[in-house]
């Protein structure tokens with residue numbers, strides 16, 4: 001199952017918990033009087049109920065338990081399945097005497113035999129519960145642990161992972177060595193970043209979250225500003241149609257165009273801005289490009305822009321209230337000057353593609369501009385590294401989340417770090433991970449449409465972080481609604497279908 005289907009199938013609480021905040025939530029809940037073993041009982045019950053849901057009739061279940069509390073959840077699930085007349089066998093990585101705390105108590109509550117993982121023939125079972133490692137994974141899998149994970153993956157069974165597929169980092173989605181390829185994952189209290197970040201995200205299968213008695217207030221208390229992107233996160237902030245409005249109250253987005261052989265990108269961005277609801281969209285183009293645009297555009301307007309002075313003249317009209325620069329604009333000082341002019345005019349801006357690459361090697365110059373106005377930058381990984389080349393030493397070893405956060409703080413801008421798991425980071429430290437990405441978008445020009453969509457939402461007065469998050473999700477949703485064969489031009493044209501579903505009015 002894909003991430004988008006995951007996102008659509010679960011009742012979304014948009015708060016994500018890092019491994020450390022989840023641990024804090026556990027500890028707080030225990031300090032409020034809920035014994036740890038009770039949380040474990042709830043966790044194990046959630047896993048058992050998932051099995052009963054997948055296989056309502058009795059079936060042969062193998063529970064593979066690891067040495068920590070993830071294994072503890074496995075023992076509880078095993079007992080509850082047995083109580084419900086399932087045929088259950090438990091295999092332990094390590095020895096029972098080494099189990100500690102709640103996990104030792106959970107193992108005691110399993111009164112049946114325990115086998116060692118080496119003795120098990122996986123062929124005998126219909127379903128495997130992966131309770132090897134969860135939040136406590138702290139080194140790459142090797143030896144017996146690696147061997148059992150490889151055997152589980154090779155067996156071709158239904159695999160239900162407890163908390164997260166074993167081998168995946170809950171914070172970064174990184175896999176060192178190998179990880180379980182789950183068909184289902186049952187997690188607790190809230191989703192974790194590793195469920196949505198690649199490569200781990202591809203191993204999660206159908207994802208569900210179980211309430212284990214950690215209260216929403218506790219989750220809020222430990223939450224560190226990490227969100228899963230979905231309508232729940234920005235729907236209320238989406239611009240609404242109002243009776244008595246006119247086109248200017250819906251904003252006027254300006255998109256800058258490149259030269260004679262590079263005009264399509266601006267049209268894609270402009271179309272994205274218009275379809276997402278900006279009241280007016282104008283393309284400002286160099287004189288050579290004007291006839292080409294003129295022959296292609298209808299609802300979108302056109303202005304000639306021979307120089308930075310011309311741009312200054314255009315944006316002197318305060319009604320241009322968001323500007324998109326970068327798609328096929330050309331790399332060089334000229335583009336730097338255009339960016340500086342828009343910043344000076346104090347308009348919210350979206351900087352994409354060439355507007356970012358033009359500052360490769362002069363990141364500080366860019367930062368001095370972006371800090372002055374409401375800015376969204378939308379690099380893909382290549383553009384990101386070109387731009388942050390000098391910071392490579394600092395960024396080495398950073399997860400994608402940390403890189404986006406670093407960039408947002410450095411530029412004092414909202415950063416959309418694009419890819420299969422697009423991250424949106426705000427300068428105030430909030431981070432949103434997209435959940436409905438689709439490889440359908442891996443086609444030329446979809447990034448231009450996205451830049452335009454963000455610009456169109458900014459023009460309607462939405463704030464940068466919400467605008468960027470909404471645009472990223474709606475962009476992917478449009479692609480999913482269109483399906484195979486999608487090209488960039490199709491994305492804006494699918495927006496009415498998607499907006500119809502998600503707009504409140």
Ligand SMILES: NC(=O)C1=CN([C@@H]2O[C@H](COP(=O)(O)OP(=O)(O)OC[C@H]3O[C@@H](n4cnc5c(N)ncnc54)[C@H](O)[C@@H]3O)[C@@H](O)[C@H]2O)[C@@H](O)CC1
Pocket residue numbers: 026036037039040043066067068069070071072073102132133134135136137138139140141142145162163164188212
């Ligand atoms: N009270 C709690 O804290 C609760 C915890 N829960 C479960 O507890 C899990 C976290 O438990 P733990 O912190 O004990 O961690 P884990 O059970 O994920 O793993 C910790 C154990 O695995 C070993 N280990 C780590 N990486 C290894 C590797 N690569 N190869 C071999 N051994 C390795 C560690 O040395 C340690 O013994 C969660 O994922 C969740 O499933 C749930 O029961 C809910 C309540």
Ligand SMILES: Nc1ncnc2c1ncn2[C@@H]1O[C@H](COP(=O)(O)OP(=O)(O)O)[C@@H](O)[C@H]1O
Pocket residue numbers: 353380418419420421422437438439440441442443444445446447448449450
């Ligand atoms: N495999 C993928 N899965 C999900 N989204 C993808 C994938 N590949 C690309 N995308 C998305 O497609 C868009 C491509 O943008 P970009 O790389 O700027 O391309 P272009 O410059 O051709 O428009 C981004 O929104 C990115 O997140």
Ligand SMILES: [K+]
Pocket residue numbers: 070130131132133134161162163164165166
């Ligand atoms: K696991």
